[in-house]
Amino acid sequence: MSTLTEVTRLAGRVRERLAALHPGEPLGDLKTLPGGHSGLTYSITAGHASYVVKAVPPGQRPVGRNDVLRQARVLRALAGSVPVPGVVAVDEPQPAWFAMEFVTGEAIEPVLDDHRLDASLCRTRMLALAGVLRGLHRTEARVPGASEPLDPTAELDRWSRTMRAVPPELRPGAEELVERLAASVPAGLPPVLTHGDFRLGNALCVGARPAAVIDWEIWGLGDPRTDLGWFLLFTDHRNFPQLGREIPGLPTEEELLAAYLDGHPAPPAFDWFRAMARTKMAAIMGHNLRRHREGAHHDPDQERLPPTIAAMIRTALDILG
Template sequence: MSTLTEVTELTGRVRERLAELHPGEPLGDLETLPGGHSGLTYSITAGPASYVVKAVPAGQRPVGRNDVLRQARVLRALVGSVPVPGVVAVDEHQPAWFAMEFVTGEAVEPVLDDHRLEPRLCRTRMLALARVLRGLHRTEAAGLGAPEPLDPAAELDRWSRTMRAVPAELRSGADELLARLAATAPTGLPPALIHGDFRLGNVLCVGERPAAVIDWEIWGLGDPRTDLGWFLLFTDHRNFPQLGREVPDLPTEDELLAAYLDGRPDPPDFDWFRALARTKMAAIMGHNLRRHREGKHHDPDQERLPPTIAAMMRAARDILG
């Protein structure tokens, strides 16, 4: 938690920069944005404009999800190829922060969120987002200061560590699944710029149009099939027992894949990445449930996860054959 003094100091720094963009116009105060934002995320007004400010928490190192300058770099690089909020100010002095345009829209994951959207609208948005993902993977990533790209084996190793930290009673069959994935890991494609959690729940939409892809905390360079396999996982509520809601007429995995490929050949070894996506989801859910049960993050709703964790691993094994 930030202290009042820390917020006041940050407010002064932000207002000073925004005053240069809005001379003579009234400036608001930083207000914490609700929701599942990592790090420190605020909103602020400057005249008629509204902005979102992301900052490094005072006293913490600017690494991982707290590396806001890294997020600002990728947002600036994506302008023109992917709909993203425009970055208007960056302050590299620690604790660092940046300000971006406040984009109005709704971020709804059709099969997981409680909503009243028309099924046809959900379908149209998801197909449009497949084309956005294609644009992302074609974006030039040179000069962004990204870490070394992760090939499929390294990506699997990353999530294997997460899975092995999940209590044994929640990951029955996981060791066999991880061994099968490791034994069949394909050769990586040329690395692309990847989001890391690409799905409709991380996109602000206005009507049928994806207005801004958000939550770039874990972007990196990697095999584009990792993003694609994850995105396709959210087409079917049956992937999420006791969690998912049926939405008629959502695109199938094949339809989304075709929209992404736009006439190009099917990606090789793609079933391996579909299985990896399910393994990753099971690992994340198991990790979150463990934190709840250990009292590190109280959220009783996590107790609904075991059926989906089991289903994800079962489906991954089935996909592998």
């Protein structure tokens, strides 16, 4: 069956469900929404309302990033406790899909994206988002079908494998870094709901307010320090040589951590997780660069990554002392 036929059938299913929610109101066409990182992402209107539809790609299994129903479950569980788009329809027959509210806002990563936002606004948004992360980690929401929690050892194993699949010349110092992390793995904290890629670039903001956290493809149960270390990584453009842009006045890691803690004590062994976040970033970038050079995914922009990969490894070693 052709992809066009599959999309036509999907559009029919979506329009049928939305018509029931908006009787007598005009329905728009299902349009591809650029910028999605997994599955298929579309937009559609129904009357005066706008929705985003995420669907499993034709012919692919609903696993990993393509498991859109898993994303729908966490969004529904978090409704009312964390700002997320509201889910309005879920359709489980394959290819599965769900529809959520279209939230208007800007998703901009200040130190990496090309933008003209005022520096003070970037600072305010980032500090506000620290409170959202705190709320996520404190939520008592229970999500059906959540996988087993990842402890620090499992997190290190995962990204060590990714790192070691990168050619050694692209990851100078990585073996020493992995060995030092493995020699000092801290005890895990009680698992919480984690986003997996929590940062300002994955939050739709309206003015200074985070209106919705998006891109829940890799949510899970895990150590809260994993999310927190990743979030703090994006405060300083110097972490991203040849990629980052200087934004005067952005919160320092210490300020962002204080905003997250809100007067509570700092978590133990947090430097290990700061180093782990840099290890993860270096592994991801090295993986992407390797795929480009091997021809699996042509993207000349990946050639800008080596200085940042090296800096991530170097600063992670510095953090570990």
